[in-house]
Amino acid sequence: MKKLFIILLLLGLFLFHLRYLSRAFDWDSCVYALNIQKDRIESAFFNPHHLGFESSGLLYWKMIRSIYPTTDIMFFLRLRILTFSLFFLGVFIWIYYKLYKDFFLAVVLAMVIQVSQAFWFYSLHNDTPLIHSCLMALLFLFTIYFLRKGLNQKHIAILWLIQLFSIYFHQSNVIHFGMVPMAIFLSPNRSLGKKLRIIFIYLTCLGAATILSYLFVGFIILKRGLGPIDEKHFSFWMFLYAAINRWGTSLGEDKNYVLYFYRGIGDAFLVFQNVIPKLRVNLFDFQNPKHLPYNLNLLFWIFSLSLGILNFRTMWTKFKPEILIMFFWLVPSIGFYTWWEGYFFEFWVGTIIGLWILNSYILSSFQIKVLPKFSNAILHMSYSFLFIFYFLTNFTFSTLPRSIGPKFGYTEGIQGPVEKLAEESIYR
Template sequence: MKKLFIFLLLLGLFLFHLRYLSRAFDWDSCVYALNIQKDRIESAFFNPHHLGFESSGLLYWKMVRTFYQTTDIMFFLRLRILSFSLFFLGLFIWIYYKLYKDFVLAVVLALVIQVSQAFWFYSLHNDTPLIHSCLMALLFLLTIYYLRKGLNAKQLAILWFIQLFSIYFHQSNVIHFGMVPMAIFLSPNRSLGTKLRVIFVYLACLGLVTIFSYLFVGFVILKRGLGPIDEKHFSFWMFLYAAINRWGTSLGEEKNYVLYFYRGIGDAFLVFQNVIPKFRVNLFDFQNPKHLPYNLNLLFWIFSLCLGILNFRTMWAKYKQEILVLTFWLVPSIVFYTWWEGYFFEFWVGTTIGLWILNSFILNSYRNDLLPKFSNSILHTTYTLVFIFYFLTNFTFSTLPRSIGPKFGYTEGIQGPVEKLAEETIYR
């Protein structure tokens, strides 16, 4: 019965999102679509930051065209992202329920994740953030689930493949290498020496396969070399996003990391505006519609984190394993993405999922076993209200406007191909 409910819920979400699918066109989403549309393996591996995104997109596009001859590539690429996001939500609900035996909480928490701005936006957008973020969340949930079962060799192999593909879909996920090793360290029925050997084998295999994958793509598929330092040099391709001044570590104006973090994480929860980092919270003008949603969001998270600090001993006793593994996910994410390009909310999709999971641990730690039904009702009602708040705000000011289009963002240098790309006959 629960599986049927999940299926019907996901079907309802699919139909709803299909009705309000994004019609926004920006530089990244269009370049990725054009790389796939070229139908060349070299173009599918042009971006080293995400080997799996366009390459899997090319296979998917070939499959679509074998069943249905169409030129609406952007629509079907958006459909791919949407399908994966809903598939993840279904897995999230089921695994979270299996772990914590609260089906209603699993469903409501999944809905809260769904309507958070970054997750919702990139569920409807042909861009890289969503798939790898979902893979990281799935890696965390399965790591905890398998850890409770003993973490045998088959389970470690499954986690290894998920982590490898998370790196293929976004290069930056190498910073989360410590998640599974921490779980191995916590696993029962193994001596310390055995645990260290297993960790070494796991990380060595992960590192070697990742390295050889990049070497194979760079030297064999793309025919890069080690000659003169130019665009044909292997290192230029490998570190493309660090080599061009537009991204990441580029020189220029002095970075304000506090504002970057605030803006990126804030946009990931509530509707984003632009990349200019500035405070939208104003507690001295609390009821002003321009500030009220952001004020409420900030107060909710401050209140939640304060509750976690006050009740940390209980939370540690109940969720020690989860907190330790989660630390190797959230801390590297927050530090690295704040340093890299913290003001872009696309980097915070996975972090917001992890923060919602952490938030559920915090609030659940206050659960009173003497009044279980009352405790559950408080928890479920809280997340239901949060869901309604996020849904109304993000749908009204983000999803709905972007479903009417097409709308063009930054497309410098590719205006012509983008305008042709926007002529999706399926909407006519």
């Protein structure tokens, strides 16, 4: 019955999202679609920071056209992202339930993740953040699940594949190399020496596979060289997004990392406005509709994380493996993305998934053993309220407006091709 419920829930979510599928067009989503539309393997590997995104998209687009001849590429690419997000939610519900034996909590927590702004927006948008973020969350969940099962060689091989593909879908996921090694270190029935050997082999194989993949794509597929330092040089392709001043580590600007962090992660929970890093919280004008949702969101997380600090001993006793492995997920994410381009909410999709899972550990640590049903009811009601709050806010001010007619963001230099992409016959 539980599996049937999950299937019906995902079907309902699919139909709902299909009705309100994003019609937003921006530079990234259009360039990725155009790279796939060119139907050339060179274009599918043009972006070095996500080898798997356009290349798998090209295979998917070929499959779609072999089944149903169409030119509505953006629609079907959005459908691809939506399908993966729903697949993730289904797996999340099942694994979380298997781990913590609370099916209702698993469902409502998955729904809270779903209606958080960054996850919801990128579930309906042809862009890179969602797939690799979901892969990192699946890596965490399966790591915990397999650790409880004993973490045998088959489990480690599965985790290795998930982590490798997470790197293929976004280069930055190399920063999370410590998650599985920590699980290996925590695994029972192994000596310290054997654990260290397994960790060494795991990381060596992961590093070798990643490096060889980039060398193969760069030198063999794209025919890059090691001659003059120009656009044909391998290093220029490999570090494209660091080599162009427009992105990430660009020089000549003052960076307020605290403000960047708050703005990016704040937008990841609630409706984003634009890339201008400014605070929308105003506790001195608390009830003003312009500030109220952001005030409530900030206070909730301050209150929640404070509870976690106060009750850390209980959390540590109950969720020690989870906390240790999550440390290697969330801390590198927060540090790196704040430094890179913290004000863009796309970089915080995976982080908010991790924070919601952490939040569930915090609130679950306050459960009263002599009153388990009462404790569960409080927990379920809390997340149900959070679901309603985030759903109403983000649907009203983000999802609904972006589902009505084409919405054009930054498309400088590709206006013509973008207008053609926007003329999708399937919407007529």
